[in-house]
Amino acid sequence: MALPPGQRAVTGFPRFGTHLHHPPPPVPADPVITMVGALSKDVTLSVADLALLPRQELAADFHCVAGWSATGLRWEGVKFGAVYRNRVEPLLTPDAAVSHVVFEGLDGHRSVVWLEDALADDVLIADRLDGRPLDSDHGAPVRLVSPSQYGFVSTKHLCRVEFHTSRPPDPDRWSLIAAHQRARVWQEERHRHLSGRVVRPVYRTLIRPIRALSARGSRTGTRG
Ligand SMILES: Nc1nc2c(c(=O)[nH]1)N[C@H]1C(S)=C(S)[C@@H](COP(=O)(O)O)O[C@H]1N2
Ligand SMILES: [Mo]
Numbered sequence: 034m035a036l037p038p039g040q041r042a043v044t045g046f047p048r049f050g051t052h053l054h055h056p057p058p059p060v061p062a063d064p065v066i067t068m069v070g071a072l073s074k075d076v077t078l079s080v081a082d083l084a085l086l087p088r089q090e091l092a093a094d095f096h097c098v099a100g101w102s103a104t105g106l107r108w109e110g111v112k113f114g115a116v117y118r119n120r121v122e123p124l125l126t127p128d129a130a131v132s133h134v135v136f137e138g139l140d141g142h143r144s145v146v147w148l149e150d151a152l153a154d155d156v157l158i159a160d161r162l163d164g165r166p167l168d169s170d171h172g173a174p175v176r177l178v179s180p181s182q183y184g185f186v187s188t189k190h191l192c193r194v195e196f197h198t199s200r201p202p203d204p205d206r207w208s209l210i211a212a213h214q215r216a217r218v219w220q221e222e223r224h225r226h227l228s229g230r231v232v233r234p235v236y237r238t239l240i241r242p243i244r245a246l247s248a249r250g251s252r253t254g255t256r257g
Contacts, residue, residue, distance in 0.1 A: 070196030
């Protein structure tokens with residue numbers, strides 16, 4: 034299958050991220066996803082409960098903004114839209130119009146997503162990859178997967194979701210260059226201000242060092 038503009042296929046699926054060399058965060062014994070924001074009360078969804086919602090399989094490629102793509106991944110989990118409709122929508126405060134969702138991981142990684150992008154049909158909270166429980170390299174116990182957006186949107190080790198009625202402050206502290214708000218891969222929305230095509234060579238120089246650092250922090254050794 035064709036790749037989005039400016040992407041190159043890699044073999045396997047490397048551990049990669051703003052975590053750099055840091056090892057994956059420890060997973061609590063009974064992990065939960067806490068959902069807060071424009072809600073009449075906070076929601077605590079245990080990862081065990083999540084597994085009771087309708088299951089969804091998704092075959093997709095995964096595209097990092099730096100320019101590598103892992104192809105043919107098979108995810109399993111629950112559609113974020115199903116979680117939203119079942120567990121969140123009934124608790125929305127009456128006049129609250131949610132516009133943005135923030136996904137936070139146990140390591141502090143945060144992605145800010147437009148609600149309409151988060152509700153797309155291919156957005157999962159995934160707990161399995163290629164027929165196995167998600168390992169710590171790829172986001173145990175559960176992660177967001179939004180394959181139509183660049184990888185930084187797909188927060189690993191998901192533990193908290195915030196529902197906002199306006200665009201939340203976004204310090205962009207991890208990116209050398211501010212991320213695009215929608216980050217759609219087929220539109221090549223890498224950067225907020227510069228065209229994706231222009232930043233390609235800059236990002237490309239970062240792949241090798243970030244990949245090497247990320248592998249160093251891996252618990253399971255280098256893979257992919
Ligand atoms: N919690 C967390 N999620 C994260 C990151 C991170 O550093 N921490 N990095 C993001 C980036 S930039 C990418 S490309 C993907 C990489 O996912 P992988 O390590 O499973 O390949 O995870 C994304 N989600
Ligand atoms: Mo990335």
